[in-house]
Amino acid sequence: MRLERLEVEFQGPVARVWLNRPDVRNAFDGLMVTELRKVLFDLRTVDAVRVVVLGGRGPAFCAGADLEWMQAMAGFTREENLREAQALADLFFTVYESPKPIVARVHGAALGGGCGLVAASDIPVAALGTHFGFTEVRLGIVPALISPYVIGKIGESAARELFLTGERFEAVRAVEVGLIRAAVPEEDLDAVVDRRVAELLKAGPRAVSEAKALIREVGWRRVEDVQRYTVERIAELRISTEGQEGMRAFLEKRKPYWEP
Numbered sequence: 001m002r003l004e005r006l007e008v009e010f011q012g013p014v015a016r017v018w019l020n021r022p023d024v025r026n027a028f029d030g031l032m033v034t035e036l037r038k039v040l041f042d043l044r045t046v047d048a049v050r051v052v053v054l055g056g057r058g059p060a061f062c063a064g065a066d067l068e069w070m071q072a073m074a075g076f077t078r079e080e081n082l083r084e085a086q087a088l089a090d091l092f093f094t095v096y097e098s099p100k101p102i103v104a105r106v107h108g109a110a111l112g113g114g115c116g117l118v119a120a121s122d123i124p125v126a127a128l129g130t131h132f133g134f135t136e137v138r139l140g141i142v143p144a145l146i147s148p149y150v151i152g153k154i155g156e157s158a159a160r161e162l163f164l165t166g167e168r169f170e171a172v173r174a175v176e177v178g179l180i181r182a183a184v185p186e187e188d189l190d191a192v193v194d195r196r197v198a199e200l201l202k203a204g205p206r207a208v209s210e211a212k213a214l215i216r217e218v219g220w221r222r223v224e225d226v227q228r229y230t231v232e233r234i235a236e237l238r239i240s241t242e243g244q245e246g247m248r249a250f251l252e253k254r255k256p257y258w259e260p
């Protein structure tokens with residue numbers, strides 16, 4: 001597939017997906033949404049790829065939805081508007097439920113939908129000085145599609161403050177509210193991302209995707225409602241090929257076959 005809005009690099013078990021529209025700070029339009037969804041979807045079935053790193057080319061990670069594209073939607077029918085919004089919703093969901101863990105490498109700015117990509121990813125790490133913000137209300141709209149992922153990460157209290165003011169905030173604050181996992185000097189960003197990747201590569205590939213599914217299934221539900229599910233997951237996974245290999249490797253004081 002020829003990509004106009006993205007660049008994809010493969011390096012052993014890691015796929016690096018770069019938003020590549022630096023002139024508009026990687027703001028996403030319909031084509032970028034389509035390309036990113038397709039790339040992430042296709043990577044699901046590539047066994048050799050075990051971790052995805054999502055970053056942005058140029059001075060910023062992502063300035064959110066392309067405001068010219070959104071403005072032009074006034075000329076679309078309601079059905080067309082719903083279709084475009086659904087495609088974007090599908091993109092955030094594809095990031096969120098990707099069976100390959102996604103590390104977001106964030107620098108410069110992550111605003112609006114850019115913050116949505118951060119929230120939907122698994123381990124977002126940002127450079128100090130990165131600007132974050134749910135700026136939608138300042139543009140007369142709302143952070144609708146990204147809200148489930150953001151509220152899931154930062155909770156209602158911080159969401160009320162940040163969604164309602166639309167104020168910008170820096171990486172240290174983003175760590176405090178739980179939007180990202182770490183804020184590091186920009187010159188250390190790649191090394192920190194690589195360390196996160198190295199930790200992920202120690203985990204069994206199937207176990208990682210099962211752990212993601214577990215969080216999705218169990219989060220915010222009553223213990224009584226999820227207990228049957230959790231019992232079934234561990235009963236199945238401890239006798240799986242990976243589970244048996246992981247435990248045997250530990251007991252035999254060696255690395256499991258998936259560890260580099």
Ligand code: COA
Nearest residue numbers: 023024025027060063064065066067068109111112113135
């Ligand atoms: N949609 C469309 N174009 C955008 C954009 C967006 N979301 N964000 C930035 N751009 C464009 C600018 O219009 C500008 O275009 P120009 O060169 O034709 O004037 C270009 O990208 C560079 O932007 P600029 O503001 O000059 O760059 P910067 O590096 O000083 O600042 C940002 C980068 C991301 C902090 C700033 O552009 C910004 O605040 N963008 C708005 C983001 C936003 O509110 N997104 C929410 C969408 S829901």
